[in-house]
Amino acid sequence: MDTKNCFHCGLNIDVKEEIIFDEKSFCCNGCKTVYEIFSTNGLSCYYDFENAPGATPQDIKGKYxxxxxxxxxxxxxxxxxxxxxxxxxxxxxxxxxxxxxxxxxxxxxxxxxxxxxxxxxxxxxxxxxxxxxxxxxxxxxxxxxxxxxxxxxxxxxEGKKKDVNRELTYKLGVAFFCFGNVMLLSFPEYFDVDDFWLDKYKGFFRWLIFGLSLPSFLYAASGYYVSAWKSIRSGMLNIDVPIALGLIVMFIRSTVDIVFGYGQGFFDSLTGLVFFMLLGRLFQQKTYNFLSFERDFKSYFPIAVTKITADKEEVSCPVYDIEKGDRLLIRNQELIPVDGILISEETAIDYSFVTGEAIPISKKSGDKIFAGGRQTGKVIEMEVLSSVSQSYLTQLWSNDVFAKKDNHTYKTLTDTISRYFTPAILTLAIATFLYWIFIDVNTAFTVFTAVLIVACPCALALSAPFTLGNVLRIMGKRKLYLKNATVIEQMAKIDTLVFDKTGTITTNKKSLIVFEGSPLNDMEFIALKNLLRGSNHPLSRRLYDFLPAQSIILVHDFEEITGQGIQGRVGDYFIKIGSAHFVGQDLAPSFQTNVHIAINGSYKGKYVFNNQYREGLETLFETLSKNYKLKILSGDNEGEREALTKLLPIGTELIFNQKPEDKLVFIENLQQQGSNVMMIGDGLNDAGALAQSDVGISISENVNVFSPACDGILDAGEFSNLSYFLDYSKKAVKTIKMSFALSLLYNAVGLSFAVAGKLSPLAAAILMPLSTITIVSFVTVTSNYYAKKCKKAV
The missing domain is CATH 3.30.70.100 (Alpha-Beta Plaits)
Known part of the structure; x- marks a missing residue:
């Protein structure tokens, strides 16, 4: 009976049941309708990506x-x-x-x-x-x-089920069964047994071997054919192309041998090849899991949130310790880490990280608020409805829709090499085949297959992922949490480091703060403390921690103006806290870091901060100055210039009075001059500069100022080890290059034997997973060695 294939889903259709529409054949009205929908809406190029990619639509009346x-x-x-x-x-x-x-x-x-x-x-x-x-x-x-x-x-x-894909295990089992039986049945041929074998059963066993090889060739190796075909259709040859070609050539050649009685073929080599390749792939998968390549953020993601205890105390705790029923305090510009109910009177939530819409949504007491929104306005309290979903925060952080820069244009080392590797191997294999075909036909096919298999760039392709995966894991354990593996390669190219001052090279302390001005009464202290409670700025946090505990009063009309200060109404007091200009004072330039206070339009004085620089800052900058250009940007005045000049190495550029937009422009100018810039900031006022830089690192203290704008988050306690992370990133790239060299050396040696006709396809198949194991072991051991060596140098 004549059959055709459905244009939409590809299923066979009886010509008597065929539905013709737009000069195309369809198996049913459903497929025809889908085609009509796509055509009507200008989406018919759906069929350009792959032949018959669709599925037959099912009747779902009432199902949903x-x-x-x-x-x-x-x-x-x-x-x-x-x-x-x-x-x-x-x-x-x-x-x-x-x-x-x-x-x-x-x-x-x-x-x-x-x-x-x-x-x-x-x-x-x-x-x-x-x-x-x-x-x-x-x-x-x-x-x-x-x-x-x-x-x-x-x-x-609800998380009660977790699907486990065992397809690779099944294929490996089939490949092992076929390989073992084909080898067993091939023994008489190996020993060339006469009489009984040659006269009566040779043909039968050869066809039995052929039948046993089919499941291995058609099912176990199917993944290589699908991957290779899609690669060819897309115009970009991947590493599965030479493997698939080698398998097909070996199968055709072996089948011809049996049909025409030339010999038993290479079915033992073919089934062995499939088995060992799948074994290597299983090893790769298990090693990925061992290295935690997918990074379990529940183990160490450094986002903390303020929890209000039963005793009304405010304590900072990791987000993954939050449970249903807990009460959280969310300050201005903090990210809401969990779904919950708003307890406070009202607020506005910016869900731009989730929806892309930047317009804040007003919420009232009792409304549900969702994880991923950023709270804008006065401090709020919320009750947790469910424990935190770390995977959701990870998805938010890695969301390409809100990514700060287009990393798709960045070419990794693997991209650069693999782009030319597969075409070169195919060219070499064909050239070798054409050379041997005039000498010995049997050897020509053997050599062609061996070249394709032994030169398989599996080890080459695994070098970078395994190295960078292990480095990500090690950096995570040492409290630098990077967005993805590409950041490591970008870190290795950095030549200029730009630091924010307040909250980055300075630390938050409860001491060394002095008030100069008219004394505040008790009610003014209470109002001041409550206004500061809603801000996440480093100076606000320091002052809030410095002031004694006070009763909590509702704040109205809270507003935080980036780079200037905060204001709001607490009871009968309208308070402004920030720069002298912000509170309406035209004061002479001060050479100190200070915060001015105005209550009900009356200037009260200022809090003077004697900055405490992070421990190890002087040693860190001395180390960094040997390899990097160092620059410090600050929104404060030049009061700290003299102290910083004495503390930091000669040549460190200091720039003061920088607004957030000024910092962004400064980074742009450096990049236009050819510099690869890493910005290290506090993640709050530095979001624009972090986004503009080649690598942006946010320093995390114990507050929730998480921002998708950065490439990584560094725990503040590890700030002095910044030079270690930079040095380690360079060592990681060096490890990749060494593993590339080792892989290419293996290929060169293997190819020399294969081209000379001294390497069988089966031997090549055994060597391929061995090379993979060697490369993975090498990069794991080397990256672990450099992790310890670099640590000693800090």
Whole structure:
């Protein structure tokens, strides 16, 4: 019976049941309808990414009626506000680039969907939509109608189930079974047994070997063919191309040998090759897990939040220690780490990190507030509804939508080398084959396959990920938490370090603060303390900790003006705290760090801060000055110039009276001069400069000033070890280069034997995982060695 393939889903269709539309064949009205939808909405290029990428839409009438229940639908939402809902749905059918393309273009297909983002490895799509225009149930129906029906199980969303992918294990088991039996059946051929074997059963056993090799060739090795084919279609050759080509050539050659009686072929080598390659891949997977390459942020993520105890004390605690029912204090510009209920009278929440919309949303007492929002305004209290989701904060920090700069243009060492490696190997293999074909046909095929396998750049491709993965883990243990592995390579290129002063090279202390001016009465002290309670600025925190404990009074009209100060109304007092200009004073320049106070328009005086610089600052700058240009930016006046000049190495540039926008422009100017700049700031007033710099590091004290603008967060206690981290990043890149050299040396030696016809495909298959093990062991041991060696040098 004649059959055709459906243009949408690729399934075979009987010509009698064929549906013709737009000169294309479809297996059912569902596939035809999906095609019509895509064509009508200008999305027909969906089919350009891959032939028949779709799935047949299923009949789901009534299946998702339970989503009409708002309580049930709410469990599927990550975020819920008046005009914006966010849901993450698991879609099993996601399998190729066309799936990603159509799912990330849902906003063109359906009104009310603002954006959608696919996590390909987890087969999930994060959909932002307007509930006033479309419901979650309608979105599920739209997805189902185009062949991407989501799998919804509330148990999964409550964390009761965790899917484990055992496909690699199954394939390895099949490959081992085939390899063992093919080797066993090949023994008579190896020993060339006469009589019984040659006369009666040779043909039978050869075809049995052929049959046993099929599961290994077709199933166990299928991942290599799929990866290679997609790589070829995309126009970028990956490391699976030579492997897949070698397997196919070996299979065809072996089949020809058996069919025409030339010999037993290379099925023993073929099945052995597949087994050892999968064994190497399993080793890679297990080693990734051992190195915690995916970084468990619950172990060490340095975001703390202020918890109010039963005794009304305010204590700082890690976010992952927060439990349901706890009461939290959230200051101005702090990130809300958990979902909860607002207890305070009112506030405004900036959800730009979550939704991309920068307009703050007003909240009143009793309203639900969601993790990821930044509190703007006076200090608030909230009650926790659920424990913190560290994975959510990690996703927020790594979210490309709100990334500060385009790292996609950055070319890593692996990108640079692998771009030319695979084409070079294919060229060499073909040239060698053409040379040997005129000498010995059997040797030509053997050499061709051996070259492709022995030169497989697996070890080369693993060098950087394993090195950087291990370095990320080690840096995390030592309290520098980087956003991704690329930052390490960027750190290694830094030649200029720019430091913020207040809160970065200075530390928060409760002493060495002196008040100069008219004495404040008890009520003014209470009002001052309560206004300071809402600010996260380093000077505000120092002064708040310095002042004695006072009763808590509600603050109205709180406002924090970046680079100037804070103001608000507490009872009968309107207080302004900040620079002299901010409080309305035209005072002569002061050579001290101070904070001025005005109450009800009357100037009261100032608090003078005798800055306490971080321990080890002088030694750190002396070490850094040998390899880097050092610069300090400060929003304060020049009162600290003399002290800093004595403390820091000659040549350290000091720039004062810098507003946040001035710091950003300063970084831009350095980059235009060709400098690779690392900015080290407190993450609050320095967000713009951190975002502009090549690498931005935020110093974390014990307050929640987390910002996605930075590339890394450094625990304040490890500030003196900054030179260690910079030196270690260079050693990491050196380790990668050494492992590249080792891998290329292995390839050169292996290729010399393969080209000469002295290396069998099976031997090459055994050497390939051995080289992988060697490289992974080398980079792990070397990066651990440098971690200890660099530490001693600090």
């Amino acid at each position: 009626d339970f989503l009409d229940n708002e309580a049930i639908a709410a469990k599927l939402l990550d975020f819920k506000e008046e005009d914006t809902h966010i849901a993450t749905l698991y879609i099993p059918h996601i399998h190729c680039s066309s799936c990603i393309w159509i799912l990330e273009n849902l906003n063109q297909l359906q009104e009310g969907v603002s954006s959608s983002q696919v996590n390909f490895s987890k087969k999930k799509v994060r959909i932002v939509f307007n509930p006033n225009q479309i419901t979650l149930k309608a979105i599920v129906h739209v997805l189902s109608s185009i062949g991407y029906e989501p799998y919804i199980s509330l148990e999964n969303y």
